[in-house]
Amino acid sequence: MILSEQDLTALFVTLKLASVSTLVLLVIGTPLAWWLSRSQWRFKYIIEAIIALPLILPPTVLGFYLLISLGPNGPIGGLVDMLGGAPLAFTFTGLVIGSVFYSMPFVVQPLQNAFTAVGQRPLEVAATLRASPLDRFFTIAVPMAKPGFITASVLGFAHTLGEFGVVLMIGGNIPGSTQVASIAIYDHVEALEYGQAHWLAGSLLLFSFLLLIVVYGTNRRYTVAQP
Amino acid sequence: MTITVRFNIQRGEFALNIDTVIPENGVTAIFGPSGSGKTTLLRAIAGLEHADNGYLKVGDALWQGNGIFLPTHQRKIGYVFQEPSLFSHLTVQSNINYGLERAKDGSSAAVLQQAIDLLGIEHLLQRMPWQLSGGEQQRVAIARALAANPSMLLLDEPLAALGDDQKADILPYLESVYQQLDIPVLYVSHSRNEVARLADHMLLLDNGGIKAAGKMSEIFTAMDLPMAHQSRAESIIEASVSHYDEEFGLASLTFLGGQFSVAAEPLVVGSEVRLQVLARDVSITLEQQKNTSILNIIPVTIDQIVRESKSQMTVRLIADETALLSRITCKSAYNLNLKEGDKVYAQVKTAALLT
Numbered sequence: 001m002i003l004s005e006q007d008l009t010a011l012f013v014t015l016k017l018a019s020v021s022t023l024v025l026l027v028i029g030t031p032l033a034w035w036l037s038r039s040q041w042r043f044k045y046i047i048e049a050i051i052a053l054p055l056i057l058p059p060t061v062l063g064f065y066l067l068i069s070l071g072p073n074g075p076i077g078g079l080v081d082m083l084g085g086a087p088l089a090f091t092f093t094g095l096v097i098g099s100v101f102y103s104m105p106f107v108v109q110p111l112q113n114a115f116t117a118v119g120q121r122p123l124e125v126a127a128t129l130r131a132s133p134l135d136r137f138f139t140i141a142v143p144m145a146k147p148g149f150i151t152a153s154v155l156g157f158a159h160t161l162g163e164f165g166v167v168l169m170i171g172g173n174i175p176g177s178t179q180v181a182s183i184a185i186y187d188h189v190e191a192l193e194y195g196q197a198h199w200l201a202g203s204l205l206l207f208s209f210l211l212l213i214v215v216y217g218t219n220r221r222y223t224v225a226q227p
Numbered sequence: 228m229t230i231t232v233r234f235n236i237q238r239g240e241f242a243l244n245i246d247t248v249i250p251e252n253g254v255t256a257i258f259g260p261s262g263s264g265k266t267t268l269l270r271a272i273a274g275l276e277h278a279d280n281g282y283l284k285v286g287d288a289l290w291q292g293n294g295i296f297l298p299t300h301q302r303k304i305g306y307v308f309q310e311p312s313l314f315s316h317l318t319v320q321s322n323i324n325y326g327l328e329r330a331k332d333g334s335s336a337a338v339l340q341q342a343i344d345l346l347g348i349e350h351l352l353q354r355m356p357w358q359l360s361g362g363e364q365q366r367v368a369i370a371r372a373l374a375a376n377p378s379m380l381l382l383d384e385p386l387a388a389l390g391d392d393q394k395a396d397i398l399p400y401l402e403s404v405y406q407q408l409d410i411p412v413l414y415v416s417h418s419r420n421e422v423a424r425l426a427d428h429m430l431l432l433d434n435g436g437i438k439a440a441g442k443m444s445e446i447f448t449a450m451d452l453p454m455a456h457q458s459r460a461e462s463i464i465e466a467s468v469s470h471y472d473e474e475f476g477l478a479s480l481t482f483l484g485g486q487f488s489v490a491a492e493p494l495v496v497g498s499e500v501r502l503q504v505l506a507r508d509v510s511i512t513l514e515q516q517k518n519t520s521i522l523n524i525i526p527v528t529i530d531q532i533v534r535e536s537k538s539q540m541t542v543r544l545i546a547d548e549t550a551l552l553s554r555i556t557c558k559s560a561y562n563l564n565l566k567e568g569d570k571v572y573a574q575v576k577t578a579a580l581l582t
Binding site for chain 2: 121122124125126127128129130131132133135136139140143144146
């Protein structure tokens with residue numbers, strides 16, 4: 001076996017983290033993006049700026065604040081503690097929360113753009129054809145924004161795959177539960193195990209590349225099909 | 228049953244103030260220059276534009292007023308937008324089914340088939356919207372609106388985005404829609420020709436207010452309204468075919484006030500037609516001319532004379548119940564000594580069949 005059992009577990013944790021985070025992001029991001037694309041609220045740009053923060057913030061800064069707030073004395077950690085839950089720092093759930101913040105702009109922005117591109121007209125047409133607001137959202141807005149959903153899912157997934165700083169700060173690098181592939185690679189390099197680092201890095205590289213091929217291929221098909 | 232409309236909408240500099248009653252049968256054209264508020268009025272009737280303190284009653288149903296605002300999807304309307312606006316992710320068939328599936332009452336396979344037949348789109352059903360021409364897309368959009376079995380049809384300049392050929396292509400479909408369906412149609416337009424051809428009633432809008440409301444043919448010839456004074460002033464006359472002369476290809480058309488002979492393709496005796504007579508094609512004589520090439524000479528009474536410019540005047544003539552406009556030179560009027568109330572003869576050089 002070229003990849004050690006610990007490396008395989010790290011890969012598995014990485015994929016699980018990316019999948020769960022993407023799912024959570026789609027559930028939270030869809031209504032948020034919809035609201036951002038429709039709202040006339042004059043302070044909307046403040047929300048947009050907050051969502052875009054992870055794009056420029058060093059992941060360690062984000063991770064640091066998350067660690068503080070997830071800890072037993074932090075607002076989120078304190079709330080969980082009060083409700084009788086286990087502490088979130090250094091757990092997989094904590095990692096998911098961190099990833100959701102970290103990858104938020106990569107999901108919300110493509111969705112917001114896609115919803116904006118749908119425009120008001122198709123929804124007005126649907127309203128004149130007796131469709132209720134919820135009906136309009138699911139039968140018109142979502143299908144018409146499909147390329148945006150594909151881009152958002154893949155970008156959110158891929159960006160979580162490459163996460164390093166945030167995970168290091170709040171995950172604690174516990175093998176089998178919070179150690180992800182990117183940190184395992186770092187550990188191998190630290191220990192001068194270049195062979196193992198190569199295999200793990202290569203796996204991530206290949207996987208990420210294939211993922212992006214799918215995104216661009218799919219979006220190309222859309223533009224070709226609708227001249 | 229009628230449609231009572233009262234709206235006061237303020238949008239920045241623009242204000243729409245409408246208080247009128249729209250007849251519930253036939254086609255009512257909402258006519259006026261760009262920016263007069265035609266589209267805003269139509270959107271407010273559809274509930275797409277929220278007019279505070281508005282009032283809208285369709286037959287017995289209150290759609291807006293007394294604290295009620297029925298959202299668009301609960302109004303039994305069909306709406307056709309200026310651009311076809313088909314759902315790009317659905318086939319033509321699914322586009323048409325969209326409204327049909329959501330109309331809870333009265334819509335059925337029969338209504339759907341009637342809409343498909345009226346618009347002649349059977350052969351397009353399996354295609355995607357982007358595979359259709361602009362005219363075809365608009366026909367599908369009209370069929371889609373009809374398939375939901377609306378009790379009122381609202382059209383916002385459905386031909387404006389189309390080329391002349393496509394307009395000519397789609398007009399006959401619209402005519403058959405209006406003739407076949409027994410629902411009120413509100414038709415926004417800024418084209419005189421479309422209004423002359425399609426409308427029964429008219430709302431004349433100007434700068435957000437109603438300038439006139441009534442029968443289309445009366446508004447076209449009313450001397451206190453602008454249309455009779457424009458250079459292309461015309462009279463629109465409803466007539467029925469009383470005889471068709473195969474030898475000379477002439478149709479005899481009877482109207483309230485006389486008879487017209489018009490060159491036409493064979494017409495069925497008894498069918499209703501609409502005639503367009505341009506004011507500049509109508510001349511006036513004091514005595515009935517004999518030995519003239521002009522076929523249509525109608526005894527009339529001078530109702531009103533208005534001078535348009537130094538050289539031109541418009542004369543409104545009455546033949547029994549029908550008004551006829553004539554554009555003549557002031558010199559001729561002076562030579563003939565025309566006065567209001569005089570009995571004279573109108574000579575009509577050409578009359579065009581509109582339907």
